[in-house]
Amino acid sequence: MINKSGIFSKSCSHALKAATFVGKKGLENKAVKLKEIAEEINSPLAFTAKILQKLVKANIIESNRGAKGGFFITKVNLKKVVLKDIVFAIDGEGSYSGCALGFEKCSASKPCALHFQILPIREKLKETLVSTTLKDLARAVDENNTFLKE
Amino acid sequence: MINKSGIFSKSCSHALKAATFVGKKGLENKAVKLKEIAEEINSPLAFTAKILQKLVKANIIESNRGAKGGFFITKVNLKKVVLKDIVFAIDGEGSYSGCALGFEKCSASKPCALHFQILPIREKLKETLVSTTLKDLARAVDENNTFLKE
DNA sequence: TTTAAATCGGACATTCTTATCTTAATTGAT
DNA sequence: ATCAATTAAGATAAGAATGTCCGATTTAAA
Ligand code: FES
Ligand code: FES
Numbered sequence: 001m002i003n004k005s006g007i008f009s010k011s012c013s014h015a016l017k018a019a020t021f022v023g024k025k026g027l028e029n030k031a032v033k034l035k036e037i038a039e040e041i042n043s044p045l046a047f048t049a050k051i052l053q054k055l056v057k058a059n060i061i062e063s064n065r066g067a068k069g070g071f072f073i074t075k076v077n078l079k080k081v082v083l084k085d086i087v088f089a090i091d092g093e094g095s096y097s098g099c100a101l102g103f104e105k106c107s108a109s110k111p112c113a114l115h116f117q118i119l120p121i122r123e124k125l126k127e128t129l130v131s132t133t134l135k136d137l138a139r140a141v142d143e144n145n146t147f148l149k150e
Numbered sequence: 151m152i153n154k155s156g157i158f159s160k161s162c163s164h165a166l167k168a169a170t171f172v173g174k175k176g177l178e179n180k181a182v183k184l185k186e187i188a189e190e191i192n193s194p195l196a197f198t199a200k201i202l203q204k205l206v207k208a209n210i211i212e213s214n215r216g217a218k219g220g221f222f223i224t225k226v227n228l229k230k231v232v233l234k235d236i237v238f239a240i241d242g243e244g245s246y247s248g249c250a251l252g253f254e255k256c257s258a259s260k261p262c263a264l265h266f267q268i269l270p271i272r273e274k275l276k277e278t279l280v281s282t283t284l285k286d287l288a289r290a291v292d293e294n295n296t297f298l299k300e
Numbered sequence: 301t302t303t304a305a306a307t308c309g310g311a312c313a314t315t316c317t318t319a320t321c322t323t324a325a326t327t328g329a330t
Numbered sequence: 331a332t333c334a335a336t337t338a339a340g341a342t343a344a345g346a347a348t349g350t351c352c353g354a355t356t357t358a359a360a
Contacts, residue, residue: 006248066357067305098156215337216327
């Protein structure tokens with residue numbers, strides 16, 4: 001999953017930020033409009049729209065069209081959705097279980113040259129991605145302990 | 151650094167494989183030709199050439215042109231070069247110290263929403279990348295414990 | 301019923317990564 | 331000197347990721 005500037009692809013980090021902001025508003029049962037989301041996470045409007053649509057299709061957040069519409073997340077999902085769900089929805093599974101050197105499939109029976117070095121790191125990453133909920137992130141942002149833009 | 155199919159960019163994983171193979175031959179003080187490298191790591195010839203050139207410019211491996219030419223690594227470098235050096239040479243520094251959500255710079259004073267989750271993973275990755283030498287990888291491949299292609 | 305506010309969805313444009321092609325430069329052997 | 335083998339380097343192409351645009355659709359309210 002490693003690329004030239006950070007851990008996640010841009011799409012994925014925009015998705016994580018967008019979902020976190022929707023989650024933050026979800027803490028108080030509010031829906032938010034696309035425009036507000038894009039501004040709040042400092043991400044291009046149209047591109048943010050595309051990403052939000054993916055999150056909707058992946059049943060992570062929901063949306064309402066028309067006047068008074070917007071994006072929102074249910075209490076249930078806010079608690080249930082973990083980071084892995086978002087990463088999968090945007091980048092797919094390969095991103096967190098693929099072989100470090102590009103083998104078709106990571107396996108201990110034909111380990112690549114980096115297998116034993118990378119495996120523990122990937123395990124730690126997986127553990128974090130499945131144990132961190134969107135609510136965790138949303139709360140931290142809501143309490144001003146962490147931020148969605150610089 | 152995370153992308154759609156594995157931990158490193160393709161360029162970077164080709165570089166790691168190529169360097170490891172050159173390193174394996176370096177264990178017995180042999181130079182190898184581009185063609186042999188590309189075949190051995192299952193990577194396109196011309197693209198492999200480009201990557202090898204970057205490794206040469208980064209003083210990780212060396213090359214000789216002309217008949218009987220090829221790529222090789224000195225005993226000193228084989229022992230001294232760590233994975234970080236290769237990753238830096240190909241993908242640059244951002245790849246392992248950039249902010250997970252794309253902030254200009256990762257900092258505890260303005261942590262992004264994922265900072266506290268990602269930091270320990272990145273630290274573990276860094277630790278691995280600086281403590282694993284090319285010789286370590288080359289040896290494991292030489293002993294058939296790990297592989298460079300499927 | 302009309303209108304304005306939103307999201308949806310597909311086509312399009314741009315930029316970055318990956319890959320190829322071609323020509324030059326270098327070197328050892330004949 | 332010439333030739334063949336080999337890396338170096340730059341131009342170019344193909345593909346994927348990122349980003350934009352615009353018209354269609356849905357909805358609430360006037
Ligand atoms: S085989 Fe490459 S990471 Fe496991
Ligand atoms: S600020 Fe984003 S990872 Fe540290």
